[in-house]
Amino acid sequence: MTPPRGFPEAEFRDRTDRAQALMAKAGLSALLLTTEPEVRYYTGFLTRFWESPTRPWFVVIPASGAPIAVIPSIGAHLMGQTWLDDIRTWQAPDYDDDGIGLLAETLQEVTPPDARIGVADQMESHLRMPLADFQTLKQSLGARRITGDATITRRLRMVKSRAELAKITCAAQIADRAFDRVAEIARVGIPLARVFRDFQRLCLEGGADWVPYLAGASEAGGYGDVISPATEAPLAAGDVLMLDTGLVWDGYFCDFDRNFSLGAPSAAVTEGHGRLIEATQAGFQAAKPGARICELFHAMTDIVNPGGAGSDAGRLGHGVGMQLTEWPSIIAADKTVLAEGMVLTLEPGVTLPDGKIMVHEENIVIEAQGARFLSSPQDREIRVI
């Protein structure tokens, strides 16, 4: 069943309230947001226009009250449909002052003269504005200081609301259906590039709003990496075809892959796939509220990489939601305590005897009693086309 689009205003108020409580603890008088997921998380501003690098977009979360948008006028009409009332605009691009004067004024208006203003500065973040403009902004702020955001937005986003979970679930179900139809589009002799195009078509036919991410490969007995675009090389008997998609429904991603053997799989592929599923199940069993992310890592790596020194992938899964990949990473160093509402991918990889790799991925949500699959968990046996 397709959930409703958007969120009730109460959800945005709640996110903002929780951020403001954490800001008070961290001694921050405001947050300055510059990236798509940050802006959307607090405002609901949903557009693919971020694909254009031309215009910066700013949202200020003051110590109390609703967020303030400081944005190019081209976005005023759409931002006007969100819960925000205070929308300040300039005609961008402006080669003399591309919003920095207006942003500085706004920050000065809503913060005390000795304010600390937080921007995301830790892993998985970046500042989406020109560096030279950031220098100008800092100079305009006088005694006010721009500092880290104490990972406030990252921490809030890690736990999904029911409405967010419904959207991710919808995305995962669309991907499940598309994977179930792969035999319609993939056969020996068809170029991989065509399979990629057709798989995206299946996702759209199944209800995806768009398909921001698709990677994969089709090579004899495994593949070399999991991030490659398609080539024109035709599928061949004995190939392992892997498709990994991050499709979006109403701004929320799923992220999982499926492996297919073109014809009967080799013993190495059969064994490898079995080990991937076993590792995924071990990660799933370990994923309970109160457990730590590193425990999921160890449960899986003991199976796919026993005694090993880690893999090129660098991790065995991650958060997923408004972005294809989100905090945390399933690595030995991650001590995050699992809590109800977290959505994760479990993504073990194996290296086969000949050096080829295989990767499997599922999506789960953490509930009171343990994990629940959002994608349809796969059998030990690799799918055969």
Next chain:
Amino acid sequence: MTPPRGFPEAEFRDRTDRAQALMAKAGLSALLLTTEPEVRYYTGFLTRFWESPTRPWFVVIPASGAPIAVIPSIGAHLMGQTWLDDIRTWQAPDYDDDGIGLLAETLQEVTPPDARIGVADQMESHLRMPLADFQTLKQSLGARRITGDATITRRLRMVKSRAELAKITCAAQIADRAFDRVAEIARVGIPLARVFRDFQRLCLEGGADWVPYLAGASEAGGYGDVISPATEAPLAAGDVLMLDTGLVWDGYFCDFDRNFSLGAPSAAVTEGHGRLIEATQAGFQAAKPGARICELFHAMTDIVNPGGAGSDAGRLGHGVGMQLTEWPSIIAADKTVLAEGMVLTLEPGVTLPDGKIMVHEENIVIEAQGARFLSSPQDREIRVI
């Protein structure tokens, strides 16, 4: 005809040589690249994996010789297929040092102790790495100083090679064919969200690798903005349906839109569309080598916004290529001199008497004798469904 994928190695060498000549003039000992188009421009590293914000990617252009990649090990296999030989990796994500130590070592190795190292810092750029890591990097570099990149990469990218032009042309032809099929998918009563999904499907069927950008609207007698995602509202008689797509073929975008009237258009819509086409043609006529971008702006704005104070869109077109929108912007302040090989969109907008807007967009390339359309230029009369 579909051009070959990729580029000959000579093209990357040439781009690098030209960057290094400009670096010498600007007193830069190295460029540090952190974003997808920058990295791809010099290396050919093409992947949709940039959708994941987790991992930073670095490429260093030294004063001479080939670029050096400093990247997460998950990308080593794919980067190994480019012309680069020097590929340095770490297992990312690493919570203690996510590549900064390796990057600092590399920069120290290839630059003198008093080096100035350029990063993109002007409009349309951002630094794709965590701010805290950037601070650490700067501190690790001692007397070496990170400074602006003198817009070297932006300037080089503005003029397209023949191979780049072939890819953009291919993308534009795919979009043209998809727009010609809109009557198959758009009718009164069909929800706009379904039209969006089906239009992306048409683009894929026509050969698009993917469809990173689609925006549009369908409203009575015009629309409110040009950046909105689809709603579930059904198309109605009297609507103007606008679809604006940036689809990609082998890493290169086209970017143009089409307007459709559902049933006979009103007099205001007819007049507005005619004015848009007239303005586009005026921009096209003005687009010759040696002319300045501001002349294109004035040629178009005199028709769509005579005596006006500018529009919410903020510009009347822009560059297009590896990104949906690129330098320059067609605004009064832009003095860029047109040169052969530049690819631009002409994108005038009108405000109708009732406050609704309409926008039209075409793609052109600058050649020796003047501009040539890459998209099929539209008639004065709006298309009717």
